[in-house]
Amino acid sequence: MLIQRYFETRLELIENALKSYLSFDNIYSKNLIEAMRYTVFSGGKRWRPLLTIAVYEMLTNPRKNSDLSDIIKAACALELIHNASLIHDDLPQVNDRKDRRGNQSCHRKFGHATAIMAADALYTIAFEVIAGLSDPKKALTGVRMLSDYCKTYGMIGGQAVDLLNKRKVMKLNTLRFIDLKKTGSLLEAAADLACLIAETDAETRQLMINYTQNLGYAYQIIEDIIEDYNRSGDDLDFSQDFIPTSKSSYTGLMGFDKARHAGEKLLLECTKIIRPYPNNDILNEFIQMIQERLP
Structure with missing residues (x-):
């Protein structure tokens, strides 16, 4: 019961923060904003942000009356990047998924061009969020960390190798590389950012x-x-x-x-x-x- 309560309270913090990061209104890009919100709030389990917070709280034990604002920022930055990656992953040129989380994939509902721009926008907001950490040095380090975990030897690199080998019988080392990078990179980032903020x-x-x-x-x-x-x-x-x-x-x-x-x-x-x-x-x-x- 206590563990369930923990997840409920942390999920509420995550959801409220994500809503605030995507609360802008612009009548000229309304369709784009709808596509971003549609993806982020379409029923994801939020494992990455929950894991980020859980690692941080185990290391610092701040569960009573403590300021979680920085770790929430780190957690939400990861979740925004994860959702951006799902939009790209679902595109016809990549994995061609028609459905995601029981709903139409973003490109099926909003069109390919809007989906691509929605993902791009979510990436940029994620870096804006992590750059907002209260300590400027941690903010700079956090941006660099997130970049490293996303780029060619991280999540995107894993996706590229996956695409390259999609119609091949893969070797075990190749499959392991894909999973450790494409999926694992953001999980490692969860721990790394938690340790950065906890100053371990x-x-x-x-x-x-x-x-x-x-x-x-x-x-x-x-x-x-x-x-x-x-x-x-x-x-x-x-x-x-x-x-x-x-x-x-x-x-x-x-x-x-x-x-x-x-x-x-x-x-x-x-x-x-x-x-x-x-x-x-x-x-x-x-x-x-x-x-x-x-x-």
Whole structure:
């Protein structure tokens, strides 16, 4: 109950902040603004901003009467970038997704040109938000961090490699690179920004980055297991012979048992990393939520 209450209160802070960042009105670009809001408020789970805040609060324990304004800015900057990346990812020239979160994808509802501009605008607002950290030095470092996690050796680089290999049977190292960069980069950024604002030492920073990297990678492996069975993760029937739907997946490249073991091992590493820290209940909850998806 306490954990549920924690998520509810932090989600409320995130939603209110996102609304304030997208509260502008301009009659000449009304369609653009609608496309931006449509994407950001279309039912995302907000895992990245929640993770950012949870790492910060574990390291600083400020849950009582403390100012969370800077960490909320960092969290929302990540969420804005994540949503921008989804718009680009859904475009016909990329993954050609017609639906996202149970709704029409942005380009299907607003047109390709408006969707591209909406994503571009969300990127720029994200950097404006992180540049607004109360400490100018942290703000500058935060902008650089976010840039590094997004660019050619980060999220966008992972997307590029994914596109390049879309119709190929990938090697395990290639698939791992794609997932660690395309999906994992913003999770690592969540830990890195939390450590920046919490003013941790280099060792703690690396541990938190390792935690989020392992967490995200485990999630990708488990999603592959579920997707390759082409069934809901709640009622998989493993009495049937295993035939992966894709050779370019962890189950296709490693087999079910090895993929499952790899996911479990990564989650165990996450548990070990945060074990020494008091107030690690929320980060343990992230581990449990992924663990429960394991068949």
